[in-house]
Amino acid sequence: MQHSSIHWFRKGLRLHDSPNAQRFLLDALRDLDGNLQELGSRLFVVRGCPEEVFPRLFHAWGTTRLTFEVDTEPPARRRDAAVAELAARHGVEVIQEVSHTLYDTERVLALNDGKAPLTYKRLQSLLALLGPPEKPAPALTQEHLRGCCPPCQASHDADYGVPTLEELGQDPTEVGPHLYPGGETAALARLDTLMKRTTRGCSFKKPETLCRQREHSQPPISLHGQLLWREFFYTAGSSIPNFDRMVGNPICLQVDWENNPEHLRAWREGRTGYPFIDAIMTQLRTEGWIHHLARHAVACFLTRGDLWVSWEEGLKVFEELLLDADWSLNAGNWLWLSSSAFFHRYFHVYSPVAFGKKTDRDGAYIRKYLPILKDFPAEYIYEPWRAPRAVQERAGCLVGTHYPQPIVEHGVASKRNLGRMKAAHARKGNRFPKKYPGPPTAQPSPQLPSPPPGIKREPEASPAAAKSQRKKPKQR
Amino acid sequence: MKRARQKAVVENEAPQTSLKSKKQKTCLYGSVFGESDLHASMDWGSLPHHVILRIFEFLPLVDRARASSVCRRWNEIFHIPDLWRRFEFELSQPATSYLKSTHPDLIQQIIKRHADHLQYVSFKVDSSTESAEAACDILSQLVNCSIKTLGLISTAKPSFMNVSKAHFASALTVVFVNSKSLSSIKIDDTPLDDPSLKVLVANNSDTLKLLKMSSCPHVSPAGILCVADQCHGLKELALNYYILSDELLLALSSEKHVDLEHLRIDVVSENPGQVEFHTIKKQSWDALVKHSPKVNIVMYFFLYEEEFDAFFREETPVTHLYFGRAVSKAMLGRIGMNCPRLIELVVCANGLQPLDDELIRIAERCKNLTAMGLGECEVTCRGFIEFVKMCGGRLTQLSIMEEVLIPDNDYSLDRLHLEVSKHLGRMWFPDMMPTW
Numbered sequence: 024m025q026h027s028s029i030h031w032f033r034k035g036l037r038l039h040d041s042p043n044a045q046r047f048l049l050d051a052l053r054d055l056d057g058n059l060q061e062l063g064s065r066l067f068v069v070r071g072c073p074e075e076v077f078p079r080l081f082h083a084w085g086t087t088r089l090t091f092e093v094d095t096e097p098p099a100r101r102r103d104a105a106v107a108e109l110a111a112r113h114g115v116e117v118i119q120e121v122s123h124t125l126y127d128t129e130r131v132l133a134l135n136d137g138k139a140p141l142t143y144k145r146l147q148s149l150l151a152l153l154g155p156p157e158k159p160a161p162a163l164t165q166e167h168l169r170g171c172c173p174p175c176q177a178s179h180d181a182d183y184g185v186p187t188l189e190e191l192g193q194d195p196t197e198v199g200p201h202l203y204p205g206g207e208t209a210a211l212a213r214l215d216t217l218m219k220r221t222t223r224g225c226s227f228k229k230p231e232t233l234c235r236q237r238e239h240s241q242p243p244i245s246l247h248g249q250l251l252w253r254e255f256f257y258t259a260g261s262s263i264p265n266f267d268r269m270v271g272n273p274i275c276l277q278v279d280w281e282n283n284p285e286h287l288r289a290w291r292e293g294r295t296g297y298p299f300i301d302a303i304m305t306q307l308r309t310e311g312w313i314h315h316l317a318r319h320a321v322a323c324f325l326t327r328g329d330l331w332v333s334w335e336e337g338l339k340v341f342e343e344l345l346l347d348a349d350w351s352l353n354a355g356n357w358l359w360l361s362s363s364a365f366f367h368r369y370f371h372v373y374s375p376v377a378f379g380k381k382t383d384r385d386g387a388y389i390r391k392y393l394p395i396l397k398d399f400p401a402e403y404i405y406e407p408w409r410a411p412r413a414v415q416e417r418a419g420c421l422v423g424t425h426y427p428q429p430i431v432e433h434g435v436a437s438k439r440n441l442g443r444m445k446a447a448h449a450r451k452g453n454r455f456p457k458k459y460p461g462p463p464t465a466q467p468s469p470q471l472p473s474p475p476p477g478i479k480r481e482p483e484a485s486p487a488a489a490k491s492q493r494k495k496p497k498q499r
Numbered sequence: 500m501k502r503a504r505q506k507a508v509v510e511n512e513a514p515q516t517s518l519k520s521k522k523q524k525t526c527l528y529g530s531v532f533g534e535s536d537l538h539a540s541m542d543w544g545s546l547p548h549h550v551i552l553r554i555f556e557f558l559p560l561v562d563r564a565r566a567s568s569v570c571r572r573w574n575e576i577f578h579i580p581d582l583w584r585r586f587e588f589e590l591s592q593p594a595t596s597y598l599k600s601t602h603p604d605l606i607q608q609i610i611k612r613h614a615d616h617l618q619y620v621s622f623k624v625d626s627s628t629e630s631a632e633a634a635c636d637i638l639s640q641l642v643n644c645s646i647k648t649l650g651l652i653s654t655a656k657p658s659f660m661n662v663s664k665a666h667f668a669s670a671l672t673v674v675f676v677n678s679k680s681l682s683s684i685k686i687d688d689t690p691l692d693d694p695s696l697k698v699l700v701a702n703n704s705d706t707l708k709l710l711k712m713s714s715c716p717h718v719s720p721a722g723i724l725c726v727a728d729q730c731h732g733l734k735e736l737a738l739n740y741y742i743l744s745d746e747l748l749l750a751l752s753s754e755k756h757v758d759l760e761h762l763r764i765d766v767v768s769e770n771p772g773q774v775e776f777h778t779i780k781k782q783s784w785d786a787l788v789k790h791s792p793k794v795n796i797v798m799y800f801f802l803y804e805e806e807f808d809a810f811f812r813e814e815t816p817v818t819h820l821y822f823g824r825a826v827s828k829a830m831l832g833r834i835g836m837n838c839p840r841l842i843e844l845v846v847c848a849n850g851l852q853p854l855d856d857e858l859i860r861i862a863e864r865c866k867n868l869t870a871m872g873l874g875e876c877e878v879t880c881r882g883f884i885e886f887v888k889m890c891g892g893r894l895t896q897l898s899i900m901e902e903v904l905i906p907d908n909d910y911s912l913d914r915l916h917l918e919v920s921k922h923l924g925r926m927w928f929p930d931m932m933p934t935w
Contacts, residue, residue: 143931252933279591279654281626315935331655356935368898368930370821370845371874377825377848378875434768434801437823442687443654
């Protein structure tokens with residue numbers, strides 16, 4: 024029987040994306056179109072709402088089948104359910120395949136009583152039951168597409184062509200340097216370069232920059248391990264309601280974050296007065312990508328480390344500025360880094376001064392992205408406010424005039440936030456684990472020295488007593 | 500009231516139908532569905548007082564309040580003093596805070612009807628000055644109460660610091676003077692001052708057991724000394740290092756004084772760049788430990804590396820140590836030498852050199868160590884395993900970020916976690932951060 028199939032590519036453009044992100048996606052679309060043309064097919068970029076567009080296309084092309092990749096994100100799910108119903112009404116068969124994740128998240132959830140695993144180890148043990156992921160299907164060739172005729176017309180480029188940046192309302196001259204061209208071809212090339220350095224591939228370890236060993240490392244630090252993190256967050260994001268916000272999110276710590284637009288803006292615009300943080304946010308804004316440890320540092324700084332601003336605000340900024348912004352990973356990592364979920368060793372705070380120094384003693388990264396500070400000596404470049412005035416003058420940059428004073432004092436802020444975190448964990452509604460009892464973890468729960476005796480209880484005789492009280496994880 | 504009447508009607512119907520048949524039934528929904536009959540006297544409105552009270556104790560306030568509008572009896576029980584001993588006032592400005600606030604009408608009701616019953620009270624305020632001022636206003640009205648426990652908690656910025664000293668002091672005075680039986684006070688991050696402490700002591704010296712006043716910049720060493728001198732029942736104290744003195748420790752160790760159980764000291768750079776901290780004499784520490792052998796001494800450090808000089812030069816009886824910023828290798832060495840009572844150690848950050856020697860010395864000399872947390876530090880796998888082996892099963896809490904551990908010729912990370920698990924006698928993994 025003759026079929027007329029539409030394959031629907033998603034993860035589409037969003038209008039509030041940064042110019043960098045929009046260019047990246049347009050690159051990807053052009054690349055896809057080019058690759059499809061080589062195979063004798065074409066990309067059709069259709070504008071409009073899927074629920075309105077599809078009936079028109081079904082009719083115009085006599086579609087009998089609609090295929091697309093499974094998307095686990097809740098807003099996408101709602102859209103797909105609507106489209107599936109619509110297709111059924113038009114007599115169009117819908118086929119969905121899992122290809123965005125290594126495993127079918129539904130299967131993983133089914134193995135775990137319908138609940139997302141809340142620890143990496145738990146996910147690993149569940150996946151071990153499923154065996155290795157399915158082998159990828161062979162790449163499309165011209166042979167596969169023989170006999171297929173896309174309904175292309177002369178006016179294709181005008182009607183269904185990939186839009187340009189100008190058409191989306193962006194000025195191409197205002198976009199940052201084109202460091203990361205979008206599209207599969209460019210991505211494969213980057214991956215190829217990475218894999219050619221075989222020692223690096225075998226001994227990949229985060230966060231090392233130097234190779235230490237030649238053995239294939241195991242998850243979670245191997246490349247395979249990195250992909251499993253993605254799997255972890257996709258699985259969590261697909262089943263936990265309100266995953267990308269605090270209120271109504273069953274695994275998220277309810278915290279009285281501060282509503283401080285001034286601090287948020289300073290963080291976002293890279294003028295916190297902490298050069299390490301500001302350099303990272305500058306790179307993010309101009310280039311659209313920052314190293315994952317840089318993400319840790321600024322995420323911690325915004326939330327539980329220093330500014331005590333809600334992680335939801337940080338999530339929005341990342342979503343807008345990151346080229347590789349991904350709903351599940353973004354939400355999941357913000358939850359993790361703000362110590363709102365998955366992770367409760369909140370004593371570990373990244374220092375905005377010391378952390379960067381470890382891998383970049385001289386501050387080359389800061390000099391590159393904050394040229395105003397480039398003449399500061401290494402001794403002061405992470406903490407320019409501590410430099411004597413003479414040093415600042417020689418560097419041509421006075422703190423307070425040419426570069427901001429630090430908006431918080433890290434020692435004072437982190438101490439206060441430690442207390443707040445403890446208080447948040449002690450709140451009645453915040454006992455862990457919640458409705459998602461994971462397996463008993465190796466470590467007992469919150470581990471800070473003396474918890475303050477609760478105001479409603481008689482004072483504890485000793486912190487050890489209080490600790491052993493807290494140690495028992497709530498079992499189902 | 501209309502609702503209560505309707506409900507009352509439902510309650511009354513059941514006895515009518517039950518007259519037809521004498522079957523007894525204890526089914527909850529019996530009267531609602533009209534299926535079975537309830538014995539005449541077994542309707543919900545006539546449960547004994549103490550039963551309803553017990554049930555109310557389990558209900559959150561909102562549900563209790565709803566239940567109180569069901570019938571007059573339940574309403575009476577709602578206002579029984581026993582249910583109003585503890586209360587936490589949550590004060591926040593809705594426009595700027597993420598969390599809920601106690602309803603102003605409820606606050607009014609409490610002040611009017613239940614101020615006398617309150618015994619364990621806390622105020623949770625957000626970062627706005629209005630919330631802190633509202634807390635002070637409520638406090639000022641608690642005139643006839645005998646409060647035992649008082650807590651002022653800033654969930655975000657320390658908003659009490661923005662309240663005028665006079666307003667704050669007068670609010671506290673009301674409670675300090677009228678309660679006369681305060682046993683536990685938690686007022687960190689407030690403009691508490693020496694005169695207020697004098698008032699506290701003058702009225703509550705017999706009952707005071709716990710005082711937490713970290714980050715109260717207006718208190719002087721003399722102010723806290725007054726408390727130690729007069730309040731001989733004091734068991735728990737939390738303060739900043741700058742008001743700790745030899746005299747204070749000696750006062751806490753006087754014969755008249757009960758055993759101190761818990762002393763928490765925050766060491767914070769009051770003025771960034773301040774380098775000199777005063778030292779406490781070993782004799783003073785010795786006196787304290789001799790007097791209170793089981794005392795937990797908890798120290799939180801938030802200093803720059805060069806500011807540590809005054810600390811741990813001699814034997815210091817600290818039991819719980821927390822370093823919020825980078826602490827030097829040399830300092831950790833000193834701790835190994837001079838902190839034999841150490842139970843718990845948390846290091847957020849160190850440097851780039853492995854801490855093997857320092858950890859091994861700590862394992863050797865700190866025989867009471869049961870909990871450790873390491874953040875951005877470096878330890879070789881072999882050094883770490885040596886450390887764990889020496890400590891053995893007494894390490895009930897071991898929290899290491901996986902980046903801390905450096906694989907070497909002998910051990911990879913995988914082998915390491917098995918070895919460590921073996922020595923600890925339980926399954927153990929380092930903590931991990933996801934790849935973003």
